[in-house]
Amino acid sequence: MIRFENVVMSYGRRNRPALDDVDLHVADGEFVFLVGMSGSGKSTIMRLLLREDRASAGKIFVGSREVTKIRRRDVPRLRRDIGMVFQDFRLLADRTVSGNVAYVLDVLGAPRADVRRRVPEALERVGLAGMERRLPHELSGGEQQRVAIARAIVKRPRLLLADEPTGNLDPVTSIDITKVLRRIHAEGTTVLMATHDDQIVDDVRARVVELHEGRVVRDEAGGGYGRPRAVWHEPRTGSTAADRPDPAPTPTATTHEEGAR
Incomplete structure (x- = not known):
């Protein structure tokens, strides 16, 4: 579904x-978490997949399409197969819940009968x-994010991108939103979720891809948010520093076959 090959993305004169x-x-x-500190490259990956930016080098594929070669006029066609969920919801304040979800289909020119059925x-x-007739300001943060997810999936995309979808939500609501995304994944949609939420990643135990300063430093099936560490036990009486375990090696990226399943 997604393939990055030796991708480099540079912005201006950054170091x-x-x-x-x-x-x-x-x-x-697949369901995959992208984790890493702010500035590690998670959102850049999302922008490249949507062709909001064009890679400086390398190749990117979404399905059979080589995104790096798509002409600007063909980008809307690419995005028909991709749903996007943002941290800040991005709902239209003057439209109802139904209106926000239907907006995507209206832009795509879907027949009214399809809109009435699919929303x-x-x-x-x-x-x-x-809750179809409510306005965004009448909803909680979690409900607004559910509307945003409905808007992303109403066009039945093969790929769903979620960029920090729980970043503005409390822990309980974050768990609920993640359960919604997991249900969508279980119905056959590929999900790539960028997150800082260690609790969710640790609880779900899906595939985890960690980025650090623009590089993939870990690709782990069933992983948690943090990297594995050596277990440290208090030394026995009379022990010395030589008795302490060596620190765990820093994990490195694995192949897809090793990390995916």
């Missing part, structure tokens, strides 16, 4: 690239049935 020789494969139907289906999938 280091935002992405530096990144290789990343995500298979159709309620999407709201049902995210647990918002019966």
Whole structure:
């Protein structure tokens, strides 16, 4: 579904690239967490997949399309197969819940019969049935994010990108939103979620790809948020520093076959 081959992304005169020789494969139907500190390259990966930016070097594929070669006029066609969920919801304040979800289909020129059928289906999938006529300001943060997810999936994309979707939510609501994303994944959608939320990553134990200064430094199936560490026990009486375990080696990126499943 997603393939990065030796991708470099540089912005202006920065001292280091935002992405530096990144290789990343995500298979159709996977759920993958992108983790790392702010500025590590997570959002850059999202922008490149949406062709908001063009890579400085390397190749990027989404399905059979080579994103790095797509002409600007063909970008909307690429985005029809990609749903996007943002941290700040980005709802239209003057439209109802139904209106926000229908907006995507209106832009795509979907027939009105399809809109009337698919909008309620999407709201049902995210647990918002019966709230069609409410406005965004009448909703909680978690409900607004559910609307944003419904808007992203109403066009039935093969790939769902979620860039810090729980960043503005409390811990309990964050867990609920992640459960919604997991249900969507279970129905066959590939999900790539960038997050700083260590609790969610540790609880879900999906594949984890960690970025540091634009490089993939870990690709681990069933991983947690932090890197594995050596277990330290208090030394026995009379022990010396030589008795202490060596620190765990820094994990490095693995191949997709090693890290994905």
